[in-house]
Amino acid sequence: MGFPVVRMRRLRQNENMRRLVRETSLSIDDLIYPLFVRPGKNVKNEIKSMPGNYQMSVDQLIVECKKVRELGIPAVMLFGIPEKKDELGSEAYSDDGIIQKAVRSVKKEVPGLLIVTDVCFCEYTDHGHCGVIKNGTVDNDETLKLLARQALSHASAGADMVAPSDMMDGRVGAIRNILDGNGFTGTPVMAYSAKYASAFYGPFRDAAGSAPQFGDRKAYQMDPANGDEALREVELDIMEGADIVMVKPALSYLDIIFRVKNEFNIPVAAYNVSGEFACIKAADRNGWIDGERVMMEVLFSIKRAGADIILTYFAKNAARLL
Ligand code: PBG
DSSP: TTTOOOEEEEGGGSHHHHHHOOOOOOOGEEEEEEEEEOOSSSSSEEEETTTTTTEHHHHHHHHHHHHHHHOOOEEEEEOOSOOOOBTOOOOGGOOOOOHHHHHHHHHHEEEEEEEEEEEEEEBBBOOOOSSSSTTTEHHEEEEHHHHHHHHHHHHHHHHHHHEOOOOTHHHHHHHHHHHHHOOOOOOOOOEEEEEBBBBBGGGHHHTTOOOOOSOSTTTSSBBBTSHHHHHHHHHHHHHHOOEEEEEESSSSHHHHHHHHHHOOOOEEEEEEEEHHHHHHHHHTTSSSHHHHHHHHHHHHHHHHTOOOOOTTTHHHHHHHOO
């Protein structure tokens, strides 16, 4: 049967009718808000390319986390900007590192908010790569040992979940192993499983001061042209014990989110990254688009593709509208 008996517009005629047949839901429950913490006191520096996002000292981070909790957002993802960078990124696994201090304080001052920590070395190394350099490239197996130490020190500080974003082979297993060996059997791993070598990370690298000082990340992050490979990455991370798998960035990779969700029975996160945020903000500020409407459209598209969780710099803004 078709037109004129069938008329698709009947179910679109007003908002209540549309609500009844809406297929995708977006909820505050789906959101994780990324935050940047740096040393100092009373510091709150806006990140130029990410309006409304800041590098914050721990005291300011606490104020921010209270607001996030009040809005009903379940979780934050913390990124650290260390006091000092060195060749090995040693502050990343120091008990007095910026993230460890931040986690301890937020856990104490803002109970009821989940803290996820980014496990990676690019913010902590003076060369800006995601691990130990040997023969001009990041040495996979040496890096695994340090990633495991970093994850353990985050968990020891009180992190509720750790999220490795380095793209070394075997890191989920190495992290699961050290956590389990030290009594953190209950700390989940959210793996950045299909993380692409993307130009959409540009603003983040300003925010975290983590741009590589030589070369690029193509020898460990994925080639944007590949899809099947993402499924292999996800499968391996699941075999190594990942609890949640992530696709990153989100918008140019909606097909990957869709395929991962179809193929595997596991929660899927998508990272709506800094460059995706910046593009929308810039166009909005120029009056070229309605930024809020575009934001909601984008977040719905990520959910519709199959994501269960969205990491997004829009989390607070979206939470106010939901
Ligand atoms: C660290 C890391 C990056 C992002 C999250 N974790 C940057 C990178 O890989 O260069 C990007 C997040 C964003 O752009 O919002 N490895």
